[in-house]
Amino acid sequence: EIVLTQSPGTLSLSPGERATLSCRASQSVTSTYLAWYQQKPGQAPRLLIYGASSRATGIPDRFSGSGSGTDFTLTISRLEPEDFAVYYCQQYGRSPLWTFGQGTKVEIK
Amino acid sequence: DVQLVESGGGLVQPGGSLRLSCAASGFTFSNSAMSWVRQAPGKGLEWVSAISGFGGATYYADSVKGRFTVSRANSKNTLYLQMNSLRAEDTAVYYCAKDVLDSSGPRLDSWGQGTLVTVSS
Numbered sequence: 001e002i003v004l005t006q007s008p009g010t011l012s013l014s015p016g017e018r019a020t021l022s023c024r025a026s027q028s029v030t031s032t033y034l035a036w037y038q039q040k041p042g043q044a045p046r047l048l049i050y051g052a053s054s055r056a057t058g059i060p061d062r063f064s065g066s067g068s069g070t071d072f073t074l075t076i077s078r079l080e081p082e083d084f085a086v087y088y089c090q091q092y093g094r095s096p097l098w099t100f101g102q103g104t105k106v107e108i109k
Numbered sequence: 110d111v112q113l114v115e116s117g118g119g120l121v122q123p124g125g126s127l128r129l130s131c132a133a134s135g136f137t138f139s140n141s142a143m144s145w146v147r148q149a150p151g152k153g154l155e156w157v158s159a160i161s162g163f164g165g166a167t168y169y170a171d172s173v174k175g176r177f178t179v180s181r182a183n184s185k186n187t188l189y190l191q192m193n194s195l196r197a198e199d200t201a202v203y204y205c206a207k208d209v210l211d212s213s214g215p216r217l218d219s220w221g222q223g224t225l226v227t228v229s230s
Contacts, residue, residue, distance in 0.1 A: 032212075032213070032214045032215075033214065033215055034214075035214065035215070035216045035217075037154075037217075039154075043222075044204055044220040044221060044222055044223055045146075045154060045204070045217075045220055046220070047216055047218050047219075050209075050213065050214040050215075050216035050218075051213050051214025051216075052214070054213060054214060056216075056218065088153065088154055090154075090217075092210075092214075092215035095168075096156055096168075096170050096171070097144070097156060097168045098144065098146070098156035098159070098217070099156070100153060100154040100155065101153075102153045103153045103154075
């Protein structure tokens with residue numbers, strides 16, 4: 001079973017700053033199988049990035065994903081007030097079918 | 110627009126049973142694999158179960174295998190999760206989600222608003 005470890009646990013930044021979130025896999029992951037989600041309090045998760053770097057429909061271009069092998073990154077180029085949330089990486093596998101990282105909270109500094 | 114609406118959550122005693130439903134609209138339901146994902150209070154996301162479009166293949170997390178059963182009624186555009194032998198650690202918000210499994214990259218591209226299951230005496 002592949003384990004996804006996200007860092008940092010919490011990122012304290014100001015609006016307008018750049019956010020860099022990391023997701024490290026315990027084994028190599030097919031890049032196509034890596035996705036990122038955003039979750040705000042009291043809401044369902046929302047798909048941001050799939051295939052490691054493809055933005056989902058309606059996602060602003062300040063969100064970008066990159067990486068390969070065991071190291072993946074979600075970058076938010078300039079934080080908007082609505083971007084403060086928890087972010088999860090996810091990979092598609094065999095057993096279990098879907099694995100999530102533990103999440104990174106981006107909070108207002 | 111895709112819409113997923115869960116129902117059936119509530120308070121149940123340890124050892125009890127509950128059946129969750131997820132009503133789907135806005136897409137061809139029978140063409141889509143579906144998943145259940147849960148989130149314990151204050152915790153992260155945990156995938157629970159998935160089912161193929163025509164129900165021929167089902168998948169479970171080890172934590173629920175043998176206790177939960179996923180099924181679907183394509184004629185009713187509805188996904189189900191039968192939960193038996195419930196434990197306190199099953200307490201969570203349960204989300205249904207639409208799986209997309211294509212060459213662009215597997216993903217859960219639409220989610221319901223969730224239904225809360227509380228297992229407590």
